[in-house]
Amino acid sequence: QTVVTQEPSLTVSPGGTVTLTCASSTGAVTSGYYPNWFQQKPGQAPRALIYSTSNKHSWTPARFSGSLLGAKAALTLSGVQPEDEAEYYCLLYYGGAWVFGGGTKLTVL
Protein backbone atom coordinates (compact mmCIF):
# COMPACT_ATOMS: atom_id res chain seq x y z
CA GLN A 1 0.00 0.00 0.00
CA THR A 2 1.31 3.41 -1.01
CA VAL A 3 2.10 5.77 1.84
CA VAL A 4 2.56 9.53 1.54
CA THR A 5 4.52 11.01 4.42
CA GLN A 6 4.47 14.54 5.81
CA GLU A 7 6.00 16.06 8.91
CA PRO A 8 3.44 15.59 11.70
CA SER A 9 4.00 19.05 13.08
CA LEU A 10 6.05 22.18 12.54
CA THR A 11 6.34 25.47 14.39
CA VAL A 12 7.23 28.81 12.84
CA SER A 13 7.42 32.36 14.12
CA PRO A 14 5.28 35.10 12.58
CA GLY A 15 7.10 36.59 9.62
CA GLY A 16 9.31 33.56 9.27
CA THR A 17 9.68 31.00 6.53
CA VAL A 18 8.82 27.32 6.75
CA THR A 19 8.91 24.43 4.29
CA LEU A 20 6.58 21.47 4.50
CA THR A 21 7.48 18.33 2.58
CA CYS A 22 5.66 15.38 1.05
CA ALA A 23 7.39 12.06 0.40
CA SER A 24 6.24 8.91 -1.37
CA SER A 25 6.92 5.36 -0.28
CA THR A 26 7.39 4.46 -3.96
CA GLY A 27 10.43 6.70 -4.40
CA ALA A 28 11.18 10.21 -5.54
CA VAL A 29 8.25 12.55 -6.08
CA THR A 30 8.34 14.06 -9.56
CA SER A 31 6.08 16.38 -11.49
CA GLY A 32 4.30 13.28 -12.77
CA TYR A 33 2.77 12.87 -9.33
CA TYR A 34 1.03 16.24 -9.83
CA PRO A 35 1.47 17.31 -6.19
CA ASN A 36 -1.42 19.25 -4.71
CA TRP A 37 -1.44 21.11 -1.41
CA PHE A 38 -4.44 21.95 0.79
CA GLN A 39 -4.97 24.00 3.92
CA GLN A 40 -7.56 23.00 6.49
CA LYS A 41 -8.59 24.97 9.53
CA PRO A 42 -10.63 23.45 12.37
CA GLY A 43 -14.25 22.89 11.45
CA GLN A 44 -13.73 23.86 7.84
CA ALA A 45 -13.47 22.04 4.55
CA PRO A 46 -10.01 21.87 2.99
CA ARG A 47 -9.00 24.74 0.76
CA ALA A 48 -6.86 24.14 -2.32
CA LEU A 49 -3.58 26.05 -2.41
CA ILE A 50 -1.33 24.50 -5.05
CA TYR A 51 -1.83 22.06 -7.96
CA SER A 52 0.57 20.33 -10.33
CA THR A 53 3.61 21.01 -8.13
CA SER A 54 3.73 24.79 -8.24
CA ASN A 55 0.59 26.27 -9.76
CA LYS A 56 -1.42 28.60 -7.56
CA HIS A 57 -5.14 29.12 -7.58
CA SER A 58 -6.48 32.62 -7.97
CA TRP A 59 -7.16 32.79 -4.23
CA THR A 60 -3.78 31.45 -3.08
CA PRO A 61 -1.79 34.10 -1.21
CA ALA A 62 1.53 34.99 -2.83
CA ARG A 63 3.45 33.87 0.27
CA PHE A 64 2.63 30.23 -0.54
CA SER A 65 4.74 28.43 -3.13
CA GLY A 66 5.10 24.84 -4.28
CA SER A 67 8.15 23.05 -5.61
CA LEU A 68 10.11 19.81 -5.78
CA LEU A 69 12.85 19.64 -3.20
CA GLY A 70 15.18 16.71 -3.64
CA ALA A 71 12.99 13.64 -3.73
CA LYS A 72 9.95 15.33 -2.23
CA ALA A 73 7.23 17.81 -3.04
CA ALA A 74 7.44 20.94 -0.93
CA LEU A 75 5.20 23.78 0.19
CA THR A 76 7.01 26.91 1.35
CA LEU A 77 5.39 29.70 3.31
CA SER A 78 7.36 32.95 3.32
CA GLY A 79 6.41 35.72 5.69
CA VAL A 80 4.11 33.52 7.74
CA GLN A 81 0.98 35.14 9.13
CA PRO A 82 -0.92 34.09 12.26
CA GLU A 83 -3.84 33.02 10.08
CA ASP A 84 -1.59 30.43 8.41
CA GLU A 85 -1.86 28.25 11.49
CA ALA A 86 -3.66 25.19 10.15
CA GLU A 87 -3.32 21.59 9.01
CA TYR A 88 -1.72 21.17 5.59
CA TYR A 89 -2.20 18.13 3.36
CA CYS A 90 -0.44 17.06 0.21
CA LEU A 91 -2.03 14.86 -2.44
CA LEU A 92 -0.14 12.75 -4.97
CA TYR A 93 -1.26 11.01 -8.16
CA TYR A 94 -0.45 7.36 -8.75
CA GLY A 95 -1.56 6.57 -12.27
CA GLY A 96 -5.29 6.85 -11.72
CA ALA A 97 -5.56 6.88 -7.97
CA TRP A 98 -4.76 9.70 -5.58
CA VAL A 99 -3.30 9.45 -2.10
CA PHE A 100 -3.27 12.08 0.64
CA GLY A 101 -0.46 12.54 3.07
CA GLY A 102 -1.08 12.32 6.78
CA GLY A 103 -1.01 16.08 7.19
CA THR A 104 1.27 18.62 8.89
CA LYS A 105 -0.02 20.65 11.81
CA LEU A 106 1.56 24.08 11.42
CA THR A 107 1.74 26.21 14.56
CA VAL A 108 2.53 29.91 14.31
CA LEU A 109 4.10 30.94 17.60
Add this chain to the structure above:
Amino acid sequence: QITLKESGPTLVKPTQTLTLTCTFSGFSLSTSGVGVGWIRQPPGKALEWLALIYWDDDKRYSPSLKSRLTITKDTSKNQVVLIMTNMDPVDTATYYCAHKKSGLDYWGQGTLVTVSS
Protein backbone atom coordinates in the same frame (compact mmCIF):
# COMPACT_ATOMS: atom_id res chain seq x y z
CA GLN B 1 -19.40 30.41 -9.21
CA ILE B 2 -18.73 26.76 -8.51
CA THR B 3 -20.49 25.23 -5.52
CA LEU B 4 -20.92 21.65 -4.35
CA LYS B 5 -23.06 20.22 -1.59
CA GLU B 6 -23.12 16.73 -0.14
CA SER B 7 -26.30 15.07 1.07
CA GLY B 8 -27.26 11.74 2.51
CA PRO B 9 -27.97 9.97 5.78
CA THR B 10 -26.24 11.14 8.93
CA LEU B 11 -26.53 7.74 10.58
CA VAL B 12 -26.21 4.26 9.11
CA LYS B 13 -26.05 0.88 10.76
CA PRO B 14 -23.15 -1.54 10.39
CA THR B 15 -23.38 -3.70 7.24
CA GLN B 16 -25.75 -1.22 5.60
CA THR B 17 -25.07 0.54 2.31
CA LEU B 18 -24.36 4.27 2.26
CA THR B 19 -25.55 6.41 -0.63
CA LEU B 20 -24.26 9.98 -0.82
CA THR B 21 -25.20 12.59 -3.39
CA CYS B 22 -23.09 15.54 -4.50
CA THR B 23 -25.20 18.27 -6.08
CA PHE B 24 -23.22 20.94 -7.84
CA SER B 25 -23.63 24.16 -9.78
CA GLY B 26 -21.43 26.51 -11.77
CA PHE B 27 -19.98 23.85 -14.06
CA SER B 28 -20.98 20.95 -16.26
CA LEU B 29 -19.72 17.41 -15.86
CA SER B 30 -19.87 17.06 -19.61
CA THR B 31 -17.05 19.56 -20.07
CA SER B 32 -13.76 18.03 -21.16
CA GLY B 33 -11.25 17.62 -18.36
CA VAL B 34 -13.69 18.07 -15.52
CA GLY B 35 -14.23 15.55 -12.75
CA VAL B 36 -15.91 15.20 -9.37
CA GLY B 37 -14.27 13.31 -6.55
CA TRP B 38 -15.11 12.06 -3.08
CA ILE B 39 -12.85 12.38 -0.06
CA ARG B 40 -13.50 11.50 3.57
CA GLN B 41 -12.03 12.45 6.92
CA PRO B 42 -12.62 10.49 10.13
CA PRO B 43 -12.91 12.72 13.21
CA GLY B 44 -9.49 14.05 14.14
CA LYS B 45 -7.76 12.16 11.34
CA ALA B 46 -6.33 12.77 7.90
CA LEU B 47 -8.07 13.13 4.56
CA GLU B 48 -8.58 9.99 2.48
CA TRP B 49 -9.26 10.04 -1.26
CA LEU B 50 -12.06 7.66 -2.23
CA ALA B 51 -13.14 7.98 -5.85
CA LEU B 52 -13.29 10.22 -8.89
CA ILE B 53 -15.48 10.34 -11.99
CA TYR B 54 -14.56 12.27 -15.11
CA TRP B 55 -16.59 13.99 -17.79
CA ASP B 56 -16.11 10.99 -20.10
CA ASP B 57 -17.42 8.57 -17.41
CA ASP B 58 -13.91 7.30 -16.61
CA LYS B 59 -14.04 6.17 -12.98
CA ARG B 60 -11.18 5.80 -10.52
CA TYR B 61 -11.24 4.26 -7.06
CA SER B 62 -9.01 3.96 -4.04
CA PRO B 63 -7.41 0.52 -4.36
CA SER B 64 -8.06 -0.26 -0.70
CA LEU B 65 -11.80 0.48 -0.98
CA LYS B 66 -12.46 -0.36 -4.61
CA SER B 67 -14.55 -3.45 -3.86
CA ARG B 68 -16.98 -1.41 -1.76
CA LEU B 69 -17.34 1.74 -3.85
CA THR B 70 -19.40 2.76 -6.86
CA ILE B 71 -19.41 6.26 -8.31
CA THR B 72 -21.90 7.45 -10.90
CA LYS B 73 -22.96 10.72 -12.47
CA ASP B 74 -26.19 12.24 -13.70
CA THR B 75 -25.12 15.10 -15.92
CA SER B 76 -28.66 16.33 -16.48
CA LYS B 77 -29.24 16.68 -12.73
CA ASN B 78 -25.73 18.01 -11.96
CA GLN B 79 -25.23 15.22 -9.46
CA VAL B 80 -22.63 12.62 -8.60
CA VAL B 81 -23.52 9.67 -6.39
CA LEU B 82 -21.18 7.60 -4.25
CA ILE B 83 -22.28 4.22 -2.97
CA MET B 84 -20.31 2.47 -0.24
CA THR B 85 -21.35 -1.01 0.82
CA ASN B 86 -20.91 -2.95 4.04
CA MET B 87 -20.46 0.07 6.27
CA ASP B 88 -18.49 -0.30 9.49
CA PRO B 89 -17.96 2.00 12.48
CA VAL B 90 -14.47 2.80 11.13
CA ASP B 91 -16.19 4.42 8.15
CA THR B 92 -17.52 7.15 10.43
CA ALA B 93 -16.26 10.34 8.82
CA THR B 94 -17.06 13.62 7.18
CA TYR B 95 -17.51 12.93 3.48
CA TYR B 96 -16.61 15.67 1.00
CA CYS B 97 -17.12 15.99 -2.72
CA ALA B 98 -14.86 18.20 -4.81
CA HIS B 99 -14.61 19.58 -8.33
CA LYS B 100 -11.54 18.56 -10.27
CA LYS B 101 -10.09 20.64 -13.06
CA SER B 102 -7.00 22.35 -11.68
CA GLY B 103 -6.49 19.76 -9.00
CA LEU B 104 -9.30 19.35 -6.48
CA ASP B 105 -10.02 23.04 -6.57
CA TYR B 106 -13.53 23.48 -5.18
CA TRP B 107 -14.91 21.56 -2.22
CA GLY B 108 -18.27 21.07 -0.62
CA GLN B 109 -18.82 21.73 3.06
CA GLY B 110 -18.89 18.03 3.85
CA THR B 111 -21.43 15.79 5.55
CA LEU B 112 -20.81 13.79 8.70
CA VAL B 113 -21.82 10.14 8.48
CA THR B 114 -21.86 8.10 11.66
CA VAL B 115 -21.91 4.31 11.55
CA SER B 116 -23.46 2.87 14.67
CA SER B 117 -26.02 0.34 15.69
